[in-house]
Amino acid sequence: MPESSAPDRGFRSLLEVEQILTHITWLVTCDWEMRCIPSGAVAIDGQDIVGVGTTNQILSIFRGRETIALPGFMVLPGLVNTHTHAAMSCFRGLGDDLPLGRWLHEVIFPAEAAIVCEEMVYWGTLLSAVEMLKNGITTFCDGYFFEEAAARAALDAGSRAVLGQGILDFPTPDQPDPARNRERAIQFLKQFPSGSGRIRPSLFCHAPYTCGPRTLQWAKALCREHGILLQIHVSETAREVEDLVRTSGETPVFILERLGLMDPWTLCAHCVWVTHEEIEILASRGAGVSHNVESNMKLASGVAPVPRMLEAGIRLGIGTDGCACNNDLDLFSEMDKAAKLHKLIQLDPVVCPAPQMLRMATCGGASITGWEHQTGSIEVGKKADLIAVDLDRPHLTPLYDPISHIVYAVKGSDVRHVWVDGRKVVWNGEMQTIDEERIMAEVQRLVRGRKRSGQRQC
Ligand SMILES: [Zn+2]
Numbered sequence: 001m002p003e004s005s006a007p008d009r010g011f012r013s014l015l016e017v018e019q020i021l022t023h024i025t026w027l028v029t030c031d032w033e034m035r036c037i038p039s040g041a042v043a044i045d046g047q048d049i050v051g052v053g054t055t056n057q058i059l060s061i062f063r064g065r066e067t068i069a070l071p072g073f074m075v076l077p078g079l080v081n082t083h084t085h086a087a088m089s090c091f092r093g094l095g096d097d098l099p100l101g102r103w104l105h106e107v108i109f110p111a112e113a114a115i116v117c118e119e120m121v122y123w124g125t126l127l128s129a130v131e132m133l134k135n136g137i138t139t140f141c142d143g144y145f146f147e148e149a150a151a152r153a154a155l156d157a158g159s160r161a162v163l164g165q166g167i168l169d170f171p172t173p174d175q176p177d178p179a180r181n182r183e184r185a186i187q188f189l190k191q192f193p194s195g196s197g198r199i200r201p202s203l204f205c206h207a208p209y210t211c212g213p214r215t216l217q218w219a220k221a222l223c224r225e226h227g228i229l230l231q232i233h234v235s236e237t238a239r240e241v242e243d244l245v246r247t248s249g250e251t252p253v254f255i256l257e258r259l260g261l262m263d264p265w266t267l268c269a270h271c272v273w274v275t276h277e278e279i280e281i282l283a284s285r286g287a288g289v290s291h292n293v294e295s296n297m298k299l300a301s302g303v304a305p306v307p308r309m310l311e312a313g314i315r316l317g318i319g320t321d322g323c324a325c326n327n328d329l330d331l332f333s334e335m336d337k338a339a340k341l342h343k344l345i346q347l348d349p350v351v352c353p354a355p356q357m358l359r360m361a362t363c364g365g366a367s368i369t370g371w372e373h374q375t376g377s378i379e380v381g382k383k384a385d386l387i388a389v390d391l392d393r394p395h396l397t398p399l400y401d402p403i404s405h406i407v408y409a410v411k412g413s414d415v416r417h418v419w420v421d422g423r424k425v426v427w428n429g430e431m432q433t434i435d436e437e438r439i440m441a442e443v444q445r446l447v448r449g450r451k452r453s454g455q456r457q458c
Pocket residue numbers: 083084085233269321322
C-alpha cells in the first residue's frame with residue numbers, strides 16, 4: 001500500500017486494521033526526508049505499521065477496530081538508547097562527584113561485588129526498562145553480566161533490546177575464572193531466551209584494555225558465527241588510551257582494526273579520544289559509535305568529536321550509559337546536551353542541528369544496533385514502536401517547529417503513550433505490562449540488604 005494513496009471511496013471497501021491513530025497534531029516520521037506531517041495518522045495492524053499519512057488519507061484507506069484520536073499530541077518513533085548497563089540503576093547516585101578511579105575502585109566495584117547476581121540484574125534491568133519506556137525509549141542496547149536475566153526483564157517490560165553478555169579477562173560476577181570466559185559466552189548464547197522478535201543477544205567485550213587480543217578475536221568470531229552485534233567501550237578516557245599506547249604501542253581503534261574487529265556489526269561506545277585517522281577507520285569500516293554525552297560530562301572523560309565524526313559519515317547513535325554515571329535514562333535530555341555541548345566547544349551554533357540529533361536518537365541508533373529494518377522511523381513495513389508526547393504543556397507552547405521542540409524542549413516526562421510492536425506498553429503515563437510498584441520495592445530491598453550487611457546478598 002503506498003504511503004499516501006489517493007482516496008478511492010466508492011470503488012473498494014476500507015481495509016480493516018487493528019488500530020488507527022488519527023488527528024495527531026504533528027506526526028514526526030524520522031524517515032529519510034524527516035517528514036513532519038500535520039494532522040497525521042498511522043495505521044497499525046498487529047505489530048506492523050501499514051499506513052502513514054494525513055488523517056484524511058489514512059481514513060480514506062483504512063478502518064480501525066480501534067481508533068485513537070490524538071489532537072494535542074506529537075507522535076514520533078520510539079527512541080533508541082545505543083549504550084547502557086541497565087542493571088546499574090541499582091547504583092543510581094552512589095558516590096557522585098568523585099574522580100573516576102576512586103569512584104570505580106572505592107564505590108562501584110565493591111558495590112558490584114556485594115549485590116550483582118541474577119536477581120539483581122533482573123530487577124535492576126526491569127527498573128531501567130520501565131524508566132526508559134516511560135521516557136519514550138523503546139529500544140535499548142545493553143551490556144552487563146547475567147544477561148539472560150536482563151533478557152527476561154526486557155521481555156517482561158515490553159521493550160525491544162539487544163542484550164550483550166559482558167566479557168573481561170578478569171573475574172566477573174558470573175564467571176570468576178577468566179580462563180573460562182569463552183565457555184560462559186557460549187553458554188549465554190545457547191541459553192538466550194528464544195521465541196520473541198523483540199530481543200537479540202550480543203557480546204560485550206568491556207574494552208581493549210580489559211580484554212586481550214585473543215579474547216577480542218574469539219568474541220568477534222562468535223559474533224560473526226551467530227550474526228550478532230559486538231559491543232565494546234573504545235577510547236573513553238585519555239588515560240586508558242595513553243596506557244594502551246605505552247603497553248602495546250597502539251591506540252584502541254588501531255588495535256581493533258589490526259585484529260579485524262572493525263565492521264558494521266561492531267558498536268564502539270564513547271570514542272572520545274579518537275584522532276582524525278581513527279575517525280577515518282571507523283567511517284570506512286562502517287562501525288557504529290554511541291555518543292554518551294552526559295556520562296562523558298559527569299565523569300569528565302572529555303568531549304567526543306561528534307561534528308567531525310558526522311562529517312566523516314560515521315554511523316552514530318546516542319546512549320545514556322549506565323545510570324550510575326548519568327544519573328537517569330532520558331534521551332531527550334541527551335539530545336539537548338549533545339546539541340548544546342558541541343556548539344559550545346566549537347563556538348559555532350550551527351553544528352549538531354536538531355534534526356541531526358533526532359536522527360541519531362532514532363534511525364541512527366536503530367541502524368547501529370541492527371534494528372534498522374524494524375524500528376527508528378515511522379514507515380510502512382516497520383514495527384509499530386511509537387511514542388506520543390503531550391504538547392499541552394507550558395514549556396511546549398507555542399510550537400513553530402516540532403523537531404526543535406523534541407531536541408530542545410521536550411522532557412521524558414512529557415511522554416504519555418508508548419507502543420512497542422503495536423502493543424500499548426505505557427498508557428496515560430502508566431505501565432501496562434508490569435507492576436511498577438513491585439519493581440521499585442524489590443530494588444529497594446536488594447539495596448537495603450547491601451547497605452545493612454555489606455555482604456553479598458545473593
Ligand atoms: Zn558503558
